[in-house]
Amino acid sequence: KIFIGISNFGKALGVEIGKDTMERLVNQITQNTDPKVHPRITIEKIDEKQIIITKVKESSDHLVLASGRPYKRVGKSTLQMSKDEYERIILEKHKDKLYFDSQICKEATFADIDKEKIKWFLKKAKAERNLNIDYSTSPSEALKRLNLLIDNKPTNAAILMFGKNPQRYFIQSEIRCARFKGIKAVKPFIDMKVINGSIYEQIDQAEKFILFNIKKGCLD
Numbered sequence: 001k002i003f004i005g006i007s008n009f010g011k012a013l014g015v016e017i018g019k020d021t022m023e024r025l026v027n028q029i030t031q032n033t034d035p036k037v038h039p040r041i042t043i044e045k046i047d048e049k050q051i052i053i054t055k056v057k058e059s060s061d062h063l064v065l066a067s068g069r070p071y072k073r074v075g076k077s078t079l080q081m082s083k084d085e086y087e088r089i090i091l092e093k094h095k096d097k098l099y100f101d102s103q104i105c106k107e108a109t110f111a112d113i114d115k116e117k118i119k120w121f122l123k124k125a126k127a128e129r130n131l132n133i134d135y136s137t138s139p140s141e142a143l144k145r146l147n148l149l150i151d152n153k154p155t156n157a158a159i160l161m162f163g164k165n166p167q168r169y170f171i172q173s174e175i176r177c178a179r180f181k182g183i184k185a186v187k188p189f190i191d192m193k194v195i196n197g198s199i200y201e202q203i204d205q206a207e208k209f210i211l212f213n214i215k216k217g218c219l220d
Contacts, residue, residue: 005051014049025052034065063089101157102147105169108154112169115139117162117198160199167196175202177209 005015022041029039040055063070070081070089081089091098105112118139125131133145143149148158160166166173179191191213195205 002054002056003051004054005049006046012046012049012051015052017043017050017052021052025054029054032067034068035059037064063093101155103156104150104153105156105159106153108159108163108169110140110149110152110154112159112164113139113143113154113162114164114198117200118142121162121200163198166198173199173202175206177206179213 005013007013025041026039030036037056042053043050044053070086071078072081119135122133122135122142126135133142140149143158148155159169160173175195177193178189181190193209195202
């Protein structure tokens with residue numbers, strides 16, 4: 001609530017109220033806030049003096065600009081936010097939209113997920129990292145607990161990690177391995193391989209390619 005016509009010490013001073021006062025006040029608040037704030041304004045009498053009471057519901061956005069500027073309340077003072085603080089709040093608010101991994105893969109569905117890959121991951125993560133998700137957990141529940149399923153839609157990370165065919169949605173998600181004759185990356189290649197599949201499959205195949213192409217000495 002905002003009281004207009006009350007001193008800082010709580011004494012009723014009163015305000016002059018004309019026929020357009022209420023309308024102008026509502027318009028000023030609405031036009032100078034973003035997102036728009038729609039206040040509920042009433043007139044009351046205290047000690048025979050008229051005061052205006054403005055009631056505003058808490059914004060679901062939690063961040064409203066006044067005259068194009070962000071402000072914050074510190075004790076009894078209203079201070080303008082610094083540029084850095086405002087940017088930090090904006091980034092925090094939209095972090096799920098800004099990070100590629102956590103975005104929903106719009107064209108994909110849960111049917112694109114390989115359930116066996118999830119079970120493999122849960123067993124491995126349990127053994128190596130003590131992940132607190134049992135491998136018997138249903139694939140959909142496991143993805144939810146890993147924050148890889150939003151409104152029953154897999155995220156980009158879910159497709160890259162557990163997709164049946166990640167390259168269907170991310171054609172660039174591949175590893176290209178090549179062995180050169182010398183120390184310069186020039187053709188012809190002695191060996192070359194383009195590796196597709198999930199991230200884990202790609203890492204595994206890339207490691208095998210490297211080990212296969214490493215020269216090994218022999219002892220007599």
